Amino acid sequence: MESIKNLLIKTIIGGCKLDISFKKLKPTKTNLLKLEDRLGFIDKGKEFLEYKREQLIQEIKTMWRTYKEHRKNYFNILAKTMLKLNETYKEMGKRKVLLISKISEIQYKPKIEISYLKKMGIVVSQINYKLIEEEKLPPYSFENTSHHLEELRNLTAELFEKMILLAETEDVILKYGFNFKKINRRIQGIKNIIKPRLESDIKDIEKILEEVERENFIRLKQTKEIIKTN
Template sequence: MAQDIIEGVNPTRMELLTLKDRTKLAVKGHGLLKEKRDALIKEFFDILDRVKGIRENAERSLREANEALVEAQIVMGDLAVKKASLSVKESIDVDITSRSIMGVSVPVTEVVMDENRSLVDRGYGLTDTTIQLDEAAKKFEESVKYLIELGEVEKTIYLLAEEIESTKRRVNALEHIMIPRFQNTEKYIDMRLQEMERENFVRLKMIRSTIEKKQEVEEGLAEKPSNVPDLQV
């Protein structure tokens, strides 16, 4: 049991009261951390369900974009496609903020994109491009949007997983180490206090017995007649 108590503890009633308060606080904290862990796990799986759909959309959009790009390369030629790509203007603005999930700061992305951009808006001309190239550009823009969303949710999942693991370690530490140690230390202090009370009781009883014997001797001497001479050898 000595290994399961707090080292250097002073077995006093004040220490016992302080330790009981710490135990109550640890038990309350343990309950709150368990609630936080369960809420984080629920949020984790809710977001995990979204990932599959977003990833499928991103993969589908990239596949269609690549197919459209191959068609454009067949019709226009690789060199013409590369030339057109160099003149493409930026089409997506991304605003990154954050929100809190049970104290965990996770990213929030807002994508601003004009889905009805014309060939001129993209930066290349009408005469030297084809509809296949325009379709490929639309698909790639759509893919970028899905990839940004996928990055947001995957980063959120990563952060939540880290916090869940950290919270689980704290819950286990309180449940299996700290709270049992506090409780065992309480029992140890209470046992030591009882032993000290018994020792004090025995000590007081011995002192009282000694005092009573001394009083009896003194009373016996006081009752001795004064006219009886002392015998001297």
């Protein structure tokens, strides 16, 4: 047996069509009970989606605070890195720094792997970054290098770490936001379209059944009177 959660996901989240009009159904007691059961099921689906939405709201608030902190750290390191780069240019000259950078491209190989994990039922990406050093000696191991160069190298490595953290957090927030809009749209669809339509269908079938019951009662009464007179 499937859990109520899975059934709700299939029917509500999965977008199953629940808008069958009573005009396509025979106005019978059985069909009325089916529609009433479906209405109760829709209410449970709406409650489940509202619970998911509330969870997302809390998670988005938490992630937003984390994002602001990561963003602040990233721009702080970026500013320090740019200042240190400018100091290195002044002491060594831009041409020499660019030459060291070119040599570094040969001696260091970046390795990036993207893995995926689930948070709140949403697939988010995780970036794994490594700088593989193929040569143990630093590329700038010759005379007249600036004392700022090693600091610049360390700051650049830290800058990459902060940038990756910021990118991962931003990705999570964007996906949470998209999922929030999707869930909210489904809740509004249930509230404004599916549920009112089902309630209207139930009301219409109830009226028809009441009318049929009245007619049957009148016919039965007339039949009894005819039998009495005979």
